[in-house]
Amino acid sequence: MARDKQTILLELLVLRCKRGEKQAFDELIRQWEGRLLYYIRRLVATEEDAWDVLQQTWIAVLKGIKALDEPQRLPTWLYQIARRTAASHWRGHYREQARMEENADLAELAEAEEEWQFEDAEQVHHALGRISLAHREVLTLNFLEDLSLEQMAEVLAVPLGTVKSRLCYAKRALRAVLERKEGNP
């Protein structure tokens, strides 16, 4: 099956980075820093931390890109590195929250599978800051649209079912925050 142009261009960029082309690395940073910053900012407490984590992420990318054997995995790989780097800021705190949802009943969640549409970006942006870290993270990845559910599972290092359930709970939580806000403008 033919691949889309964006995927091919992304792979080309990775190969140029692997050959040590400085311009390619600048291009990679330009293309991804906005999305990675948005993701990291949702994981750490302050903006300053987010910039520091982002910088550390690029250092790890620069060191490790030669070993990236499958260039098409770039988005997953970048989010994995960003997450690992951010992990030092919230280690422990996050795991507890996440574990509670590992055994979620998917059958029960299937009922809640209706497609929720979040349209008001400003409200969503602020509401993201008021839900739990685990929910915030999975929803941010979902909103950034760079990864499939399988790739999200890889980034979050959890089974696919957990991603689905966590995403569902996260949407519920976000919706609840938005509704509360609408109720008390």
Next chain:
Amino acid sequence: MNNSLRDQLLRMEQVTPALKERYDKEIQAMLEKRVTGIRRWAWLGSAVMGVGFTVLFGTLAVITPAEFPLAGRIGFVAGALFGIGWAILGWRVFRRSSINLKIDSGAAAGMAWGLPVILLTLFMVSAPDSIVGLRMIISGLVFLVMGLAFLLRHVVEQSELKTREKLLEIECRLAELAETLKPGKPTI
């Protein structure tokens, strides 16, 4: 301007200009290391030394008598080339006041590795025709083969990446063509 939820969210992210500026500087520093003060002048010193080597070895390569062994003359030429390389690198770093960690470090490593390999080869070629010479050649060969293996690996890796790049460029053009030929899309 794209107005998907993703793009709207990304635009919502407020950044502090001072923090962004600091980050940009650090990213730049990641790829380029600033060289100031005495270190910058040390690079100029190495450029001058490079010119000195070039003049010295270049002159020796030219003025040595005709009966001087060819291997020795080649050694002098290699030394002169090494000097030119260092002179250019030193001058570039001095002028820019920064070292490009990928390009300049690679060039320095290449030169530092290349000259001993050339000299080693020359010593092996001009080794005496005796058991001592044979020992010299065998121990030299070990290093030479190791160096060659590294070089070959690098060349193979680079060619493989270039081939993959070319294939992807073709694939990209085909994808562009397929997009243009999509029904309902004007072809001109």
